[in-house]
Amino acid sequence: MSPTISTSSPANGNVSAETAAQAARSANTGVQSVTFAKALNTALADAMELDSSVLMFGEDVGVLGGVFRITDGLTKRFGSDRCFDTPLAESGIVGMAIGMAMNGMRPVIEMQFDAFAYPAFEQIASHVAKMHNRTKGKMPLPLVIRIPYAGGIGGVEHHCDSSEAYYAHTPGLKVFTPATVKDAYLMLREAIDSPDPVVFMEPKKLYWTKEQVDLGALRLAHETAAVPPTEGKAAIARPGTDATLIAYGPSVSTALAAAEAAALEGRNLEVIDVRSIVPFDDETICASVRKTGRAVVIAEAPGFVSVASEIVARVQERCFHSLAAPVLRVTGFDTPFPAPKLEKYFLPSVDRILDAVDSLQWEEEA
Amino acid sequence: MSPTISTSSPANGNVSAETAAQAARSANTGVQSVTFAKALNTALADAMELDSSVLMFGEDVGVLGGVFRITDGLTKRFGSDRCFDTPLAESGIVGMAIGMAMNGMRPVIEMQFDAFAYPAFEQIASHVAKMHNRTKGKMPLPLVIRIPYAGGIGGVEHHCDSSEAYYAHTPGLKVFTPATVKDAYLMLREAIDSPDPVVFMEPKKLYWTKEQVDLGALRLAHETAAVPPTEGKAAIARPGTDATLIAYGPSVSTALAAAEAAALEGRNLEVIDVRSIVPFDDETICASVRKTGRAVVIAEAPGFVSVASEIVARVQERCFHSLAAPVLRVTGFDTPFPAPKLEKYFLPSVDRILDAVDSLQWEEEA
Amino acid sequence: MTNNESREAIEQVSSKFGITPEDYMLPARTEIHMLDVNGKLHPAGEQGAEPGHEYPLPSPAALMAAYEQLVIGRRVNDQNSALVRQGRMAVYPSSHGQEACQVAAALCLGENDWMFPTYRDSVAVMAKGVAPMEVMTSFRGDWHSGYDPNQYKVSVQATPLTTQLLHAVGVAHAAKLRGEDTVVLAMCGDGATSEGDFHEALNFAAVFNLPVIFFVQNNQYAISVPLSQQSVAPSLAHKAVGYGMAGERVDGNDLVALLSVLGRAVRLARDGNGPLLVEAHTYRMQAHTNADDATRYREDAEVQAWIAKDPLTRMRSYLADAGLLTEESEARITASSEAVAKTLRDGMNSEETPDPAELFAYVFSTPTTQLTEQAHLLADELAREEDTK
Amino acid sequence: MTNNESREAIEQVSSKFGITPEDYMLPARTEIHMLDVNGKLHPAGEQGAEPGHEYPLPSPAALMAAYEQLVIGRRVNDQNSALVRQGRMAVYPSSHGQEACQVAAALCLGENDWMFPTYRDSVAVMAKGVAPMEVMTSFRGDWHSGYDPNQYKVSVQATPLTTQLLHAVGVAHAAKLRGEDTVVLAMCGDGATSEGDFHEALNFAAVFNLPVIFFVQNNQYAISVPLSQQSVAPSLAHKAVGYGMAGERVDGNDLVALLSVLGRAVRLARDGNGPLLVEAHTYRMQAHTNADDATRYREDAEVQAWIAKDPLTRMRSYLADAGLLTEESEARITASSEAVAKTLRDGMNSEETPDPAELFAYVFSTPTTQLTEQAHLLADELAREEDTK
Numbered sequence A, B: 001m002s003p004t005i006s007t008s009s010p011a012n013g014n015v016s017a018e019t020a021a022q023a024a025r026s027a028n029t030g031v032q033s034v035t036f037a038k039a040l041n042t043a044l045a046d047a048m049e050l051d052s053s054v055l056m057f058g059e060d061v062g063v064l065g066g067v068f069r070i071t072d073g074l075t076k077r078f079g080s081d082r083c084f085d086t087p088l089a090e091s092g093i094v095g096m097a098i099g100m101a102m103n104g105m106r107p108v109i110e111m112q113f114d115a116f117a118y119p120a121f122e123q124i125a126s127h128v129a130k131m132h133n134r135t136k137g138k139m140p141l142p143l144v145i146r147i148p149y150a151g152g153i154g155g156v157e158h159h160c161d162s163s164e165a166y167y168a169h170t171p172g173l174k175v176f177t178p179a180t181v182k183d184a185y186l187m188l189r190e191a192i193d194s195p196d197p198v199v200f201m202e203p204k205k206l207y208w209t210k211e212q213v214d215l216g217a218l219r220l221a222h223e224t225a226a227v228p229p230t231e232g233k234a235a236i237a238r239p240g241t242d243a244t245l246i247a248y249g250p251s252v253s254t255a256l257a258a259a260e261a262a263a264l265e266g267r268n269l270e271v272i273d274v275r276s277i278v279p280f281d282d283e284t285i286c287a288s289v290r291k292t293g294r295a296v297v298i299a300e301a302p303g304f305v306s307v308a309s310e311i312v313a314r315v316q317e318r319c320f321h322s323l324a325a326p327v328l329r330v331t332g333f334d335t336p337f338p339a340p341k342l343e344k345y346f347l348p349s350v351d352r353i354l355d356a357v358d359s360l361q362w363e364e365e366a
Numbered sequence C, D: 001m002t003n004n005e006s007r008e009a010i011e012q013v014s015s016k017f018g019i020t021p022e023d024y025m026l027p028a029r030t031e032i033h034m035l036d037v038n039g040k041l042h043p044a045g046e047q048g049a050e051p052g053h054e055y056p057l058p059s060p061a062a063l064m065a066a067y068e069q070l071v072i073g074r075r076v077n078d079q080n081s082a083l084v085r086q087g088r089m090a091v092y093p094s095s096h097g098q099e100a101c102q103v104a105a106a107l108c109l110g111e112n113d114w115m116f117p118t119y120r121d122s123v124a125v126m127a128k129g130v131a132p133m134e135v136m137t138s139f140r141g142d143w144h145s146g147y148d149p150n151q152y153k154v155s156v157q158a159t160p161l162t163t164q165l166l167h168a169v170g171v172a173h174a175a176k177l178r179g180e181d182t183v184v185l186a187m188c189g190d191g192a193t194s195e196g197d198f199h200e201a202l203n204f205a206a207v208f209n210l211p212v213i214f215f216v217q218n219n220q221y222a223i224s225v226p227l228s229q230q231s232v233a234p235s236l237a238h239k240a241v242g243y244g245m246a247g248e249r250v251d252g253n254d255l256v257a258l259l260s261v262l263g264r265a266v267r268l269a270r271d272g273n274g275p276l277l278v279e280a281h282t283y284r285m286q287a288h289t290n291a292d293d294a295t296r297y298r299e300d301a302e303v304q305a306w307i308a309k310d311p312l313t314r315m316r317s318y319l320a321d322a323g324l325l326t327e328e329s330e331a332r333i334t335a336s337s338e339a340v341a342k343t344l345r346d347g348m349n350s351e352e353t354p355d356p357a358e359l360f361a362y363v364f365s366t367p368t369t370q371l372t373e374q375a376h377l378l379a380d381e382l383a384r385e386e387d388t389k
């Protein structure tokens, strides 16, 4: 390991890094078919290029590029001081990241799978979330914990947990989860820029989804602040009038599919992509529910004491008089995530969402 | 450490244990002023006396009797094979308890304070909660994790977390929390008897509260099944008609005080003590809300994605047409638990509950 | 007091061997190895043993029984990898190359002794007697675990790394409290030694003086991360002294040495001398799982070099040279390995699929009201689906 | 490669000392001690040092500076305990008896070096320069931490045991990546060594070859649990070899030995030889905190025996005998310790109370909409309360 860290930003005059950066930039120019994984990878690379204090580390993120290849090529491009493997210990990874953030770095760390972040829970709940507050802001912790989460990939036990509730319930953590390729890029850049710690939940079933996106333009838009921030901002994924489906991460596509199906039956559903669980966008969501008068919240995690519960609670508190029916939930069951052959029964499905929508007491309108 | 474990039940003919047991029993006979801590201590002793597979271990629970003295005297009475200190490692404590439960024991373990259970989070979420399910019931885990929790004692950082949401969200864990001296005894006995793992949350501010209780009679009632089970059963702590306050653990006394204050103003509030967070008693709670038409949920934990959120969500889903107003929450703020001098502002107070009750849209009745 | 018991045990055993406790706890200067790469027995003085670290040759019968399991183990690994390639099994982390460790881990234990395996230890699990199709339940994706741990004294194959070592400690502790002489063997990989639970498990076992063998298969990689980035200790076995227990390292591709080292460890543990840490040096010949691409992080030359150390060929040469392995016995062993392979193939063909209602059946001993409601929701959906068919 | 750097560093340093890497990593056969209980210097051959584990006597100036801090430290401990007894401070975990460790931990570091203390290390925190009243913020119950870690290069006093060792590793790693020669000293107790984070921190520091001194104050108890129930290792310093780093143990009531051992550790670490583990044997003379009752778990005789080893009297005798400590210097030192005590007493009298609005101000860099709403709710309540007064 070399004793000094060289920023690889072009300004620094590092020729080979500059070449790599240019090559990367030109490869990203123009509208192309881009995977969610590639968008995340590019966001990391762009952030690392811009700021030499951005580091990436975790298990298998170096030469291998991560088990999902999200960090592919970063070690090669930025060196093993900037993107590297650690010994196999999640509490160690988070704890070391805390110290690095205390000392001027902006670490981005990867937990290999959702359930494998649990060994780090004390470091996350007792330090990542609290250091800024404990020191009255004198010791902010700008770090990002990337967590591939949720199911839909036929994964075995411990590889499919939707663990966002644990983090969302812990004051001091921001919790983001993108559902589109474009948001994957923009929200990860925003997370890295954030002065506060962000738990960045990546729906692993989306890694291989594609969209037509111009990553170069997104970079420019982000770096010139030409795009509105996603932090604390839900997105209207599909405008509608009759009822609101509120979803995030892996459930947004299911909600959209349900809305398509409902449209065939003559119901025009609005779909909201929550995106930023903490901070939460009451405004957009309540505006939608006040307009439609009906809402279903969709999430993969077991429903009990979940983010979905919170959304239901908030919506009924704030929109009570606009509601024509109770706010319903379609969530994972209150069971451990099942083995691959059973996951289709566990996960919120289009049919289950349509059933919930059907039960929103439409008869009373008539 | 002696190689064999001797059951200290009288049947076994162990004279000194028998004498100790008799002494303990006669000391507990008759209605007396009993602290919450003493009720827990007696429940442990009674369970250990009855069943030699019940073990108690953790940090400082041996000679010291625990930092809250809940295990006081157990090592002396049952020997250091039955109640003992471990090295200082919470994941180790929970992990070893899992193995003991796999091999015929019924361990009861103490986490010294709420936030110090976090190092054990992986063992709890990935094994305690899942072993029974993973093995299709072939490997049940009858173990109890005792966690002193919540504030109200002027404790320093990490000593006052209300962490029940983390456990309640994790399928496979039962979560109990008593609010009365009688329930402290009965619910701990039930937890130890349960074939399923129970996270037993003890509101530490109640440890020194007293009630007139006959522990001997409670023991008999429990062991002859002469009392109805508390698992999955909420209690009506105060009957009322105008609105329902739903609380648990440390918040029940606050809710009762608020109800008393409201009574002076002519409002007759029903107070429900949830007791068993998992499984949850929809029946009792919904019956109350359907009757009163109004509800406020009270809990110390930060409100976002909390048990309180869940209760609000369930109640509005199930009682929507009976509700005259949204179900409101009075909870801890979405901040880390504050330093001692600020905790009074953080904790749900009688006034804050009364404010919430006042805003339940009474005007529309008139 | 527990602690005194541990201290005394270490002092007694080391004085029995005529060495200091520290010398007893530190591993012998080199790993223990008995067979060279050609299957020839190393001369006694060159087996790595030293005072207090002495290892006798196992009996011919034990060697032959182990060889049979070795052949079966290799067959199981290759059969399962084939089933995965054919898309008939969801995932299989192969222990190809590590079969000597797998077999020794199972065979060193008595009937009432427990084993705590990982995802990679299916061969050890079968060698301890678990029915092959019960092992396959999880790799087929039917349910998380398919056998009854109590029946076989084999815990579930652990996925969250290192967590199982603590369960092993608990099982041993419970047995000890009841006065049973159960020994527990807990397995993990080189990568897993970095987790905090490794530390806590070894310490608990030592402080409570429990009969647990911690058996680390150091196969040089944790997915893509080589040992050198996992630890810079002289060896993983050197960690033992930090807990007050004995550590030893052994050639993990040498079934003879493994049987001897693990066999002695089990005897020492059963006799009340407390836990031991055994590190076996071996190599993961294939990718981490079928989902992994090992060419991204290691050279083929490295893999090739380990072929020369294959545990199976070494053991076969040794047994043949020793006149223990005849053509008939070889044929019989091949036949029994083929029979296991057939069981696996046949099992994969059976079309049994799990019942969705079981989702709710085992969360608790009795489903809660909430779970029963959810079960009805699903049953109702499925019934309506049936109707519309 | 990181790992090679670590390995090479250990090989180089041990060959420089003319011993094997293993001998360098294992602690010297006995603890290092320089002053006997009467403050007489042990003869050089009886200080515990051995080849590769050699410790020079610190300079007179360094000893005098340390003695001053020792006197202040004792005064701070006793003043704070008094304030707690008087109900003027909420809680104070005293390091009475451990002041030599406290002082050496602070004084071995350079200005840009970082320290990671625990709840018990207030004296070390002050000795590193943190203003006394800023330390008191948390013990008064005003806020969780009262000083700016960056300003003093002193992290917050950690409560969740052992977690801070990993933060120390991170700080060292960041500094190293920027080419700075910062050394980091991370403190914990004997009990804390049992936590998994201890293992992970030492391993990370070793693998990345970071300049971190892990300094364990083994004061024999974790609340009520004696060391013998925490570990049965030959010593806690023996854990080092399991990570490939050097360990040493030292008399923790001997300020001279502590300064020498920690001073050398800092030099070795700064020179790129990687992390070190130093275990100091000392004793917690008072209860765990004011909330604890130590008579429940230890005999008074045991406590009394440690009075004879008091770090302060030993150091005073030595300096007086050596002619370094005169009546004037003693008077000056007493005066400066009284000044600190007065600052503490005065600080406790000031009636400043925290502003409830601050509850919401520091959760994030900017309060979220939700927090702002909640802040308004509270502000509104308080305003109404004011009104009704």
Ligand SMILES: Cc1ncc(C[n+]2csc(CCOP(=O)(O)OP(=O)(O)O)c2C)c(N)n1
Binding pocket: A059, A088, A112, A116, A119, C120, C159, C160, C161, C188, C189, C190, C191, C192, C193, C219, C221, C222, C223, C284, C288
């Ligand atoms: C707590 C935890 N973190 C991460 C993982 C993901 N993971 C599965 S296997 C593995 C590598 C394990 O390496 P090693 O312990 O050497 O065992 P091997 O696979 O080589 O047999 C990793 C990182 C996991 N299963 N559990």
Ligand SMILES: Cc1ncc(C[n+]2csc(CCOP(=O)(O)OP(=O)(O)O)c2C)c(N)n1
Binding pocket: B059, B088, B112, B116, B119, D120, D159, D160, D161, D188, D189, D190, D191, D192, D193, D219, D221, D222, D223, D284, D288
């Ligand atoms: C993770 C965690 N578990 C439990 C505790 C409660 N606790 C506070 S101090 C202490 C004993 C620590 O002993 P040791 O490490 O020897 O330090 P000492 O107090 O003796 O200085 C315990 C159990 C804690 N603070 N953190």
Ligand SMILES: [Mg+2]
Binding pocket: C189, C190, C191, C217, C218, C219, C220, C221, C222, C223
């Ligand atoms: Mg490995």
Ligand SMILES: [Mg+2]
Binding pocket: D189, D190, D191, D217, D218, D219, D220, D221, D222, D223
């Ligand atoms: Mg201590």
